[in-house]
Amino acid sequence: MNLITALARLLIFPGLLFAVPVAWFFLWVERKSVAMMQERIGPPFMQPFFDFIKLLGKSTPSRSGVDGLLMKAWPLIAVSAAVGAVGLLPVLPSSGGFEGDLILLLALLEVPAICIIAAGFSSRSLFGEIGSAREAVLTVSYNIVFLLAIVSIAFSQHTFRLEALAQLPATPLRYLGVLAILVCIPAKLHINPFSLPNAEQEIYSGPLTEYAGPELAMWQLSHGLEWVAATGLVATLALPHVAFWWLGIPIFAAFSFGIVLLLSVLAAATARLAIDTTVRFYWQCTLVFAVLAISSALFMRIRS
C-alpha cells in the first residue's frame, strides 16, 4: 500500500468523505427504527446532520490550562482514530492492506473508548468521573471476549491481514467468533442494555457531561464512525467472498445496514443493566465461548 492509496483510503473511500455521511445515516437508522417500533414518526432523515451543524454553532465554556487543552484534544483524537479504523476496512477487494492490519484496526477501535475515559476524568465533573469509571470497567470486561474471538479467527486462518481474512472461505469456528463479536458490540457502542457509561438521566450524560458545542459534535461524529467501523468489521469477517467488486460493495453495505437494524431492535427491546450484572454477564457467560473458540483454534492449528 503506497502513500497515495493510503491517503485515498483514509480521506475518501472508505475513509472520511464516505464514512461521515454513512455515520450520520446509521445514527438516523438507529433512532428511526426505534421510533417505528414504538409506532412514532421519528426524527427526519437529516436529523443527525442538523444536530451536528447546530452543535458547531454553539459556544463552549472557556477553560484554561492543561485541562482545557486536553478536553479539546480528546474528541479530535477519538474522531481521527475512528476514521483510521474505517479506512482500514477492505470494502473494495484488492484494495491493498498489509500483514497485521487487523491488529492496527483493533488498536484504533480501542482509542475512542480510552479517549472517553480520559475525557470524563479531565472534565473534573463528578458525573463524568462516575461515567468514566463505568466505561473503564465495561471496556475491561467486553474486550477480553472481543479480542479472544478475533484472535481465534485470525489464528485458525493463519493470517492477521484483513483482506486475506475477507477472501478466505469461512469455517464454523469463524461464525462462532463473529457471534462472540456481535455480543460485545452493544457494549462497545454504549447502546442498551449496556448503555452504562452515558446512562442518560441517571448520571446526567456520563463522561460527556461537561462537553458542549463543537466538542460534543466531534463526540457524536466519533460515535457514528464507531458504528461504521464495528459493523464493517463484522461484515468483513462474516460475509463470503464475492468475485465481482460491483456486487461486493452493495452486499457489504446491506449487511452492515442489517447489523445496525439488529442492534437497534436489541436497544429498543431491552432496558439498561446494572454495572455488576453487565460485568458478570461478560466474565461468566460469554467468556466460556471465547475460551472455547480460542482453544479449538489452537487445536485446529496443532492438527493441521
Place this chain on the structure above:
Amino acid sequence: MNLWNKLMCYSRRHSPWLFHMNSGSCNGCDIELVASMTPRYDAEQLGVCLEGSPRHADILCITGPVTHTSVRAVQTVYAQVCGPKAVVAIGSCPATTNVFIDSRVLAGPLNRHIPVDVFVPGCPPRPDAILQGVVKAAEILAERGRTVRVPEPAPAPQSTPLSSAEPGEGQP
C-alpha cells in the same frame, strides 16, 4: 444572509435540545413535560431531545414558582447552558407564581431572575401546548443568529415576597 448562516438557522430550528429543571414545582408540569416526550406526542419528529446535561441543551425548560432555595440553582443552570439559548417557562407558576402568590417561601416569578423567552400558561399545560412553546422557542433561537445574547443583569432577588409591603393584604 449567506448559505452557512441559513443552514445554521435551519439546523437550530430543527434540533432543539431541552434541559428540564424544576424550581419547586408540584410535579404536575414535570409529568406533562415528560408526557410530551412519550410516543403518543412524539416530540422527536421535531428534532426535540431531552438531554441529561445543561451543557448540551439549547432550551431550558423551567417549571415551578421559583422558591428561595432554588434561585441560585436556576441562575447556575442558566449560566451553564451554552449560547445561543432560550428559556421556556412551563406552567402558570413560573409566569405568575399562580396559587402560591404571596407565599413567603417564593422568590418568583421566574423573569425576575433570568430572561424568559416563551411562557406556556396552564396548570398544568397540555403536552401539545408545551411542544408548541418549545417550537416557538426554537424559532426565537434561530432568529437570534450567531450572536449570543448577553443576559441583562438580574435584579437582586428580594428576600421578602412581593406583597409583604402591604401587611394583611392577601395574607392568611
